[in-house]
Amino acid sequence: MRPDLSVLLLTTLIGAGQGLYLALVTVQVYALFGLLPAQDGRAFFAPGSAIALVLLVTGLAASFFHLGRPERAWRSAAKWRTSWLSREVIVLPAFIGLVFVSGVAHFLHYGPVLAELPSGIPVDATVVLGLVGTVLAFALFLCTGMIYASLPFLREWASPFTVVNFTLMGGASGFTLAAAFSVWTAPSLTPFLAAWALILTLLAFAGRLASLVRNAKLRPKSTLQTAIGIKHPRIVQTSQGFLGGSFNTREFFHGRSRGFLRSIRWLFPVAAFAIPAALLAAFVAGAGAVLLPVAAVVQYAGLLAERWFFFAEANHPQNLYYQAIG
Amino acid sequence: MATTPIHDPTAPPLPGATTETRNTTCYMCACRCGIRVHLRNGEVRFIEGNPDHPLNQGVLCAKGSSGIMKQYSPARLTRPLMRKPGTERGAGEFVEVSWEQAFSMLEERLAKIRATDPKRFALFTGRDQMQALTGLFARQFGTPNYAAHGGFCSVNMAAGMIYTIGGSFWEFGGPDLDRARLFVMIGTAEDHHSNPLKIAISKFKRAGGRFISINPVRSGYSAIADEWLPIRPGTDGALLLALIHELIALGLYDREFLVRYTNAGELVNIDEAHDDFGMFVRSSVPDEEECFDPQNKLWWDRRTNRAVVTHAENADPYLLGEFTLDDGMRVKPSFQLLKERVEAYTSEWAAGITGIPAETIRRLAHEMGITARDQKIELPIAWTDMWGKEHDTVTGNPVAFHAMRGLAAHSNGFHTIRALAILMTVLGTIDRPGGFRHKAPFPRPIPPCAKTPNTPLAIQPNHPLDGLALGWPAAPDDLFVNDDGTPVRIDKAFSWEYPLAVHGMMHNVITNAWRGDPYPIDTLLIFMANMAWNSTMSVGDVRRMLNDKREDGEYRIPFLVVCDAFQSEMTAFADLVLPDTTYLERHDVMSMLDRPISEFDGPVDAVRIPVVPPTGQCKPFQEVLIELAGRLKLPAFVRKDGSRKFRDYPDFIVNYETEPGSGIGFLAGWRGKGGEKFMRGEPNPRQWEMYAQNNCVYHYRLPPSYQYMRNWNRGYLEWSQRVRIQRYAEPILIHVYSEVLQKFRRAAQGKGTSRRPPEHLRQRIETYFDPLPFYYEPLERQQSDLAKFPLAAVTQRPMAMYHSWDSQNAWLRQIHAHNHLYVNPQVARAAGIEDGGWMWVESPWGKVRCMCSYSEAVEPGTVWTWNAIGKAPGAWRLAPDANESRLGFLLNHLIADELPAAGGRISNSDPVTGQAAWYDVRVRICKADDSDPKETWPRFDAVPAAPGTAQSTPAWLSWFAGRGMRR
Amino acid sequence: MTQLALVIDLNVCVGCQACVTSCKQWNTSGSAGPLADFNPYGADPTGTFFNRVQTFEVGEYPNTQTVHFPKSCLHCEDPPCVPVCPTGASYKRATDGIVLVDYDKCIGCKYCSWACPYGVRELDEERKVMTKCTLCVDRIYDTALPEAERKPACVLACPTSARLFGDIHDPASAVSEAIRKNAGYPLMPEWGTKPSNHYLPRRKTAVRIHEDELVRSDNPLKIDGLLPKPAKAEPSLDDVTSW
Ligand SMILES: Nc1nc2c(c(=O)[nH]1)N[C@H]1C(S)=C(S)[C@@H](COP(=O)(O)OP(=O)(O)OC[C@H]3O[C@@H](n4cnc5c(=O)[nH]c(N)nc54)[C@H](O)[C@@H]3O)O[C@H]1N2
Ligand SMILES: Nc1nc2c(c(=O)[nH]1)N[C@H]1C(S)=C(S)[C@@H](COP(=O)(O)OP(=O)(O)OC[C@H]3O[C@@H](n4cnc5c(=O)[nH]c(N)nc54)[C@H](O)[C@@H]3O)O[C@H]1N2
Ligand code: SF4
Ligand code: SF4
Ligand code: SF4
Ligand code: SF4
């Protein structure tokens, strides 16, 4: 498939935004139970939500570039019963709205206590918003992942790994970002966040490696034989019917050499997981906090590469029909 | 899923638009299908096949369906143009002139030529179908230097078969696939009869017929053949002769057919010393042989065991044996000579030449013979033959053939095609159900009556040519040569070099005129031919010749006029460009005087009627000729007082008669004052209207008893004589043995009383004018170092492109934007060339860099590409970096127009007919250097947009009829 | 329920591309149009076409088959392109099973094209909406046309009548019969999309020649006396038998 920059940005940015928001909620929940020092809404949660918001809105904005007719984007909520894309289109704004509201609530210190846990811990509005947000964030991971995972013939995508990895990678990049962010806003939380970031990065690493291994073992279900319905071991296309290219030769091919694809396959695990994990581990082991923003930047770049590869690697069966210029 | 759509897919796309439908005839190619053009707000909305048209029965091809993009192409010439003074030919710099200026320029120049030496004006026309008018114009002008594209196209196919069976494939006849059981297609990729052939092949296959294709390449039609026989190019003669050998050896020939309808039983003088050696023995010699075969030859009758006049009552001739006449003359039936000729042509011999296993050749012969004999067709149609014998039925042997340029475009093509015609004859399939069928006006006498003058005296200042510019020589005395035997025509057609060049030799014109051999000319008018590019051999040389000057600074071809509809490669070389209309903008006729679109069941002619007004100042070439003819006062076009006879072309078509009162004109339908007559009759002022009301086509259906066996069918021949299709109603016996050819050979052998060839051509004539078909290697191959140039290179017609016409067509060019060379993978790999990689192809005459495509569907000794896809930069209003010029290439750069010969050089053509030998070229291939630019070579400088064409081309466009082109 | 479809007979398709351009000319000025072309006269021209004809080579020389393979939207019975569409622009008509795009709803997200395994949807780069074969829905119901012409443009144009059109759910229709008789098959059945368009395979006509057809009673060589009679002196049974 052709990796379209708008989609690469969309999925990586909102993933990081979701992860970051989840990190904020995690901090809040830990704090609620007194496991972490409580943070000031205005100093920590509001700016954190703002960053998440920026990521989410930028991602959303990028997605418009993917549309031929962005002015009609509103129509895309119509088919939520059947279309994961439609669902994403509903959940993403909902999530953005929630992040906004929760950020504002934190900023305004608006926190009417809505309930009390049996242990007497008060649950205020921001906590409730955070929990709803968590549900939405996971729902969004599910939608985004399922957009790809639900296409059965894109076999590289059609696996639970897609949703799991989107979630893990979003979480990892969000937590790394949160760790970096905390260096300035809440240094006391940094080790905690960095540790989680490390764990998630390693999990994401594992998940992504597993999907690479899986995909490397995939045998195409569709072949030229099934594509044109002729049973013969040797079938070669000599003409796809036109020479100058078409939508079908642009949209479904990455347009780069095999060598390039191979090098990205080596590069992205290093950039998205190995280096950030090493930097995070180094920090956890006591190295300087300056490593964390570096880790966040490297990881994000690595995830862009990962997403590029995610698309490029996916071999659409339609390509069987578009193999020869002649 | 059920939400209501907003976009109603069945609502009228442009409410309130005015729509109309008009019938006319397609001319995206020479097939000439009937079309219905739908207009919306005056713009072309949809072109569909006319279901009521006999030719295409409603279907349409890829080109015909893209007429919209032709009509609105940015490459359309829309104004007369003159080469900008001070610029070079080929640079493509023009200034606009008015039609009046153009006409007066032409009038002045041509009047001067006509008054001094008319042959210094040459008119050659390409892929047009209006030779009756262009030929009339040239003849009236008085120049012999006229021909259409036939010489570089497929004259071998026409001549080889017309000199044998009195008709040919192509527009002249074809396979009766409705009734055939076995269909053998040889060397055909697309053909002129494109849509009808496709319709027929599909019906044939669906009816369970067996289809065999003989072709080095398996593309298009061959793709759906039941069996593909890959053959080495130029070797079909060997295959066909071996098939004849096999059929005769097994007795699988149709003896009755050969006896009665061919000259197989006629006795040939085999006394080598005799002056009439090789000639048929005649019972009496008429004073003057007219242009038909008098029935005065002899048979050796089996019953009485003596010589009798052919077709004598109750006689039955021996086809084999040797006999001695009363006067001691030794004779053999010509079939015996054929049998002896093919004796050595065994399947094993042919296998070595063609690459087809001997077993396969034998099986093929057996299939043909058995199908012909055991699946005989008998139709309950009574008919009477020319000797008065009544037949209750029409019988047929259902083996049909079709062949085209794969046979024709070789320098041994004439004899190969004669071998094919004889194979068809031996199987008894001529003008019979399930075999080959003629189309009116064929069959014609062998050869047809039309003759060129045979002396230069026919050319006189201010006089029409005394004879036709093209004709059918029957003997050396018919050649159009000077007293010393040198050619009269600029292209040397009908000279001793190419005696039967019946379609002229357009491919020689530029080279000969440039060299002044046989003489220089003044004005060359080229209509609808891209002679600076794809219809020329040695493209680079020809482009230089067009631009070359004499010492005095004058161009060697002083004045070059080009009439084209588009900015082609050729227009760049013109001194004067005449912008033609498109087929949707003009009147036109597909005339019985020319090449009509007849069907097996009778004559058909058709017209074109404008459906949209001309673009800019475009003027139909027809109108240009009528106007010029009036200005030059050519006799057929003016009254006695010198005033113009015809208002315009439609008026000319209605009122012109071949002779005053002849009742024969361009159109055969709705003649007579009220349209009550056909074929002959007085002019009908409402003729165009009547065509318009009848799908633009006139179809005369012969009664069934006239539809078969027409060479010998009394009813048909007398009918055709009455309607003046022919002058004689005489049987047209098939020439298994060609006495016409023998007459030329005889002249070379110094026998008889006819003209003699010049010494340097004596051997050539003696060799190639063999009365029986024989196999020889194509001339270029004979001269080539086959170790150095091991491969044959050929082209095929892509079905979605017509020659060079369609690169300006935004839709069609997406299908063939550029071309590759197809090479068998074994061969390519051996040369280290990758699939898709860049390579060089080199012939002794030139080289080309191009891209390689592996193909398992090509015989390993052959490489091929699509014809005429590569273009010169800037031509056709394509961007200079368009695929056509950057990645596309023209095979023609590798093909030589002349070969070294004893007397210096000789045209790369068939020695009998002058057919251009496009497919003889030998090449070798190698990998291109990795450092070579990834573009094709040779390259040419880009030409600018001609005035009147679109000055800029859009980055995108979308067509919505009624709302126009958005860009 | 009706399911309109094309049945394409590979046994007679010669790859002429008529269906490609007749489709283009009909649809560019029809309810699906206009269908834009980019770089129409420049490098790498490209445009929106609903139908393409491709060429495949099957086997190795000399046993090569060249297969021309036309392909347009197959109007799947279970079309994966429809449920994924977020706007409902991609839809399948209940009345006749035609899968269409509602150009006024489409946002050009291309998701449906990803969901189609056959590569037959094309985004029109100028209008930025998804397009594809409409089965000429604006022809086949046009009562202004004579009955015989209420067929897709490609079907009418096809010179070999390799393209059949009709209701594959009606067992009596010509298309159903063609599928049954000639082993018509769908493309990529592995995805369960149940394409409505079917393809008819190559069918080969072969002959068998029997020896006895070659040795004939009607051999004309007999008449011309050339089947040589052995000389009287050659040995015969008369020389050795004496019963
Ligand atoms: N679409 C389209 N139709 C056209 C034209 C066009 O340009 N485009 N051009 C028209 C014109 S002018 C003409 S003359 C006709 C020509 O019609 P065709 O003769 O059908 O066209 P070609 O493409 O020349 O086909 C020649 C075939 O002969 C094969 N061949 C080459 N050498 C040999 C050989 O030695 N033996 C055998 N057996 N086969 C051989 C080639 O592989 C090729 O398949 O088509 C006409 N129709
Ligand atoms: N290598 C190779 N070369 C070949 C062949 C081959 O098989 N292989 N085939 C040969 C054969 S058979 C032929 S017939 C020739 C064909 O060769 P040509 O007849 O010379 O070439 P065309 O490309 O048909 O171009 C003729 C011109 O007609 C113009 N034209 C189109 N429509 C109109 C119109 O309505 N009016 C006017 N006035 N002009 C118009 C086009 O713009 C073009 O410039 O090519 C020959 N060349
Ligand atoms: S074959 Fe095609 S281009 Fe030629 S006349 Fe017929 S429809 Fe037109
Ligand atoms: S072929 Fe593709 S576009 Fe057409 S209905 Fe099936 S899935 Fe949808
Ligand atoms: S491109 Fe249009 S039709 Fe396709 S999924 Fe998107 S909105 Fe639906
Ligand atoms: S049915 Fe209509 S839209 Fe579909 S391919 Fe044929 S012509 Fe094109």
Ligand code: SF4
């Ligand atoms: S029009 Fe018919 S024969 Fe031609 S490519 Fe299309 S399906 Fe095949």
Ligand SMILES: [Mo]
């Ligand atoms: Mo030709």
